[in-house]
Amino acid sequence: MTLGLFALILGGAISAFLLWADRNGRRVHKD
Amino acid sequence: MTTLIKVTFTSTAGEEINGQAHFEPMSELVTLPSRLLELVQRARAAGDGHALVAHEDGYRYPLEPVEVGVYQLDRSRRHRQTLLEQAWKAVTAPTKDQRQQSGRFAHTLSAAALIGASVYVGFSNVWTLIALTDVLCLLGVGAALFLVGTVLSKGD
Numbered sequence: 001m002t003l004g005l006f007a008l009i010l011g012g013a014i015s016a017f018l019l020w021a022d023r024n025g026r027r028v029h030k031d
Numbered sequence: 032m033t034t035l036i037k038v039t040f041t042s043t044a045g046e047e048i049n050g051q052a053h054f055e056p057m058s059e060l061v062t063l064p065s066r067l068l069e070l071v072q073r074a075r076a077a078g079d080g081h082a083l084v085a086h087e088d089g090y091r092y093p094l095e096p097v098e099v100g101v102y103q104l105d106r107s108r109r110h111r112q113t114l115l116e117q118a119w120k121a122v123t124a125p126t127k128d129q130r131q132q133s134g135r136f137a138h139t140l141s142a143a144a145l146i147g148a149s150v151y152v153g154f155s156n157v158w159t160l161i162a163l164t165d166v167l168c169l170l171g172v173g174a175a176l177f178l179v180g181t182v183l184s185k186g187d
Contacts, residue, residue, distance in 0.1 A: 002161050004168030011172030015179045018133050022183050025125040028047050
């Protein structure tokens with residue numbers, strides 16, 4: 001696996017998770 | 032003497048609302064403000080399950096209804112979240128401040144990816160297709176993480 005592919009997979013996974021957590025946090029905390 | 036105590040309303044509709052309520056330390060009675068009382072009545076009318084807990088010294092105390100708007104603090108069923116529970120909640124359902132910190136983390140990773148791409152360009156003597164793909168991937172990840180960081184830092 002090349003460095004670029006590794007960065008793409010890791011960065012993509014982190015981005016997707018952070019966006020999901022952001023949406024979930026906004027839904028749960030309405031105060 | 033009446034003091035204020037933090038109260039959290041949660042319902043099966045997915046709501047979690049925090050507020051402050053009047054608390055009588057002697058009788059341990061909590062009187063809900065009208066805003067929280069409306070939420071309770073609305074949840075009852077809609078048939079949604081709901082729960083009220085009070086927070087004191089890091090512990091969560093379930094509130095048992097005594098009369099309309101007045102609840103008894105149930106000290107026998109106090110509960111404190113463990114470190115792992117707090118960490119799990121912070122990651123999966125972050126508060127506004129935690130979301131902003133996640134945004135800063137994404138921006139840090141974005142900067143690291145861009146610096147990595149710059150170093151790659153600076154130290155790469157032979158430009159193969161793989162080297163070019165690596166640099167483009169790092170630049171793409173840096174841009175994507177920057178955008179994610181801006182979304183998370185929105186602040187509301």
